[in-house]
Amino acid sequence: MALSVSTGRPVDLRVELVDEVLDRVARSLQTVLLPDTVVRKRRSVGARTDRDTWVRVERRSLEKITTQGWNGTECAAHVRGVAQPQWHGCVVWRDPGGTAMWRADETGLLPGAPAGNAVLSEAPGLPDEWWEALNASLDALAAHETKRIATPDTDTITQDLVTKTIRRVFSGDFDTTVQRWVPAHADLNWANVTAPVFSLFDWEDWGNAPQGLDAASLWASSLAVPALADRVRRERRRDFGSRDGKLMTLFVCAKILGPYAHPEDSRLEPARRMAEQAVEELQAG
The missing domain is CATH 3.30.200 (Phosphorylase Kinase; domain 1)
Structure with a gap:
């Protein structure tokens, strides 16, 4: 049948x-x-x-x-x-x-329910132990070795994809070449983690990606809750502080601000502000 x-x-x-x-x-x-x-x-x-x-x-x-x-x-x-x-x-x-x-x-079974939707509208109220487990897991994943290539949104991530995605939305005199590729979950958002006990699931797209992709993805998922977005940046400051992390910030912002942007998306303004900052920092070298 x-x-x-x-x-x-x-x-x-x-x-x-x-x-x-x-x-x-x-x-x-x-x-x-x-x-x-x-x-x-x-x-x-x-x-x-x-x-x-x-x-x-x-x-x-x-x-x-x-x-x-x-x-x-x-x-x-x-x-x-x-x-x-x-x-x-x-x-x-x-x-x-x-x-x-x-x-x-x-x-x-998961140790708890998903922390929220892919894009949150209110903070989930996570304990410090949750953030510690997130950091330990992302650091362990980045230290792993794999031949897999990440497929965020089912698209294989390549240097060409990174460049085209960023340049479609942002101009400026900065290089989009990725320096470091590490294993990433590639679909890190609040619908794919549990709380109050941390667990990461839905691994179908994981593989090597530019450093900072996961951190930038979770940050983008948090933008409607400014305090939560700031916490993500503090917790993953090593990723965001890297050159590749700035590129991944632009990569996720381009998806928010690009041709399919919704005019009522509460993430538009914070994404625009952070993108401007990332461009300035990349141009400054």
């Missing part, structure tokens, strides 16, 4: 019928997915199982699957020193339409 999701147009799993997909996953993993726990996102669907684990199901078009694979959660299980759910196993198959792949990863 064909799966319910059409492959002839862009797919949003928040609105598509995915019952057959979830049934297939449950049979393959020999478990039961609890229907009242299902969480639906644009590119993924997750649910708790009857054996107290979590299953995350993702659909990705073939052109978005690089030669490195898309087994981010599986590969991240080998990174030591990072607070993350334990990985148990997976099932992968090709969509009958032939244009996409499905993957379901089973992991341990």
Whole structure:
């Protein structure tokens, strides 16, 4: 029987019928997915199982699957020193339409609920221990070695992508060449971390990226709450103080201020101010 999701147009799993997909996953993993726990996102669907684990199901078009694979959660299980759910196993198959792949990863349960949405509107009230765990995890991740390349927003990050993204929005006499590439989660926002106990999840896009990408991404996710954004910058000041960190600040600001900017986005003004500062500092050398 064909799966319910059409492959002839862009797919949003928040609105598509995915019952057959979830049934297939449950049979393959020999478990039961609890229907009242299902969480639906644009590119993924997750649910708790009857054996107290979590299953995350993702659909990705073939052109978005690089030669490195898309087994981010599986590969991240080998990174030591990072607070993350334990990985148990997976099932992968090709969509009958032939244009996409499905993957379901089973992991341990999170130690708490997500800290918020991808973009916060109010501070989550995090203890100091949370920030200590965040810093320890990001530092351990950056010290890891991998051949994976990060794919933020499913786009493989390259020097060319960094330059084009920044130059599309910002001008100025400064070099956009990245000096240091380190492993990054590449989708660090408040929807992908737990609180009050810190854990980092949704690892499908992780890999090497310019230093400071994760810090800049979390900062951009915090801009509607100025005190929280300032805390992110203080905690990750080594990243933000680096030349690459300034480039990544412009990289994330370009996505906020670019051609698809929403006029009522409360992040616009703080992003514009910080971008101006970053440009000045880069031009000063």
